[in-house]
Amino acid sequence: MSRFPQSSHRTIGDACHTRGYRGFIDFGGAIGTGGADGVLSLTTSHGYQVVPYFYFGGGLSLDYHFIYGTFLPIFANARVNFINNYITPFFDVKVGYSPIGSGLYFSPTIGVDYSMNRNIGLTFSLGYQMQGADIDRETWYYYGGWYGGYGGYSSSTVKENLGGVVMKFGVHF
Numbered sequence: 001m002s003r004f005p006q007s008s009h010r011t012i013g014d015a016c017h018t019r020g021y022r023g024f025i026d027f028g029g030a031i032g033t034g035g036a037d038g039v040l041s042l043t044t045s046h047g048y049q050v051v052p053y054f055y056f057g058g059g060l061s062l063d064y065h066f067i068y069g070t071f072l073p074i075f076a077n078a079r080v081n082f083i084n085n086y087i088t089p090f091f092d093v094k095v096g097y098s099p100i101g102s103g104l105y106f107s108p109t110i111g112v113d114y115s116m117n118r119n120i121g122l123t124f125s126l127g128y129q130m131q132g133a134d135i136d137r138e139t140w141y142y143y144g145g146w147y148g149g150y151g152g153y154s155s156s157t158v159k160e161n162l163g164g165v166v167m168k169f170g171v172h173f
Helices: none
Strands: 020-033 039-051 054-065 069-071 074-081 087-098 103-115 121-145 148-172
Touching: 020 054, 020 121, 039 074, 039 121, 039 148, 054 087, 054 121, 074 103, 087 121, 103 148
Parallel strands: none
Antiparallel strands: 020 039, 020 148, 039 054, 054 069, 054 074, 074 087, 087 103, 103 121, 121 148
16 A cells, blocks of 8 residues: 655645636725724625626725714625636725615725635725715814904814725635
């Protein structure tokens, strides 16, 4: 009986970029830019791997903005794998709308997908995340001098784009 060492070389067949259902769960955060706040984000997307290079689906994100509160964007998701291997660079874009916060959601990212086997893998991505939002602004004012004056309060809702550099870690199945 002879023993031969097992090969540690992985093949394209080990990647889980085969046709059919695929799901993603990502967790990460964004550092706000241009006056926006930081964000913690939990995102899930489910759809169909059309060919090894293209995925289309839809999903939901739970985004907690440190200053502005919670947003719940619903989005369409497209992903392009640049190669079909167990380590695959990709481009991903999510476009949608948040009924809570009333604004457009847009998140393009680039990343790396590591397929552990045909059923599960890990992802790392870096990109940009933008959330349109209706923000309430309150202003107190006072006009006057030493012996009197007047003051008041005003409130208005303004449309803001809360954007930031996002980094996420995830799992796909």
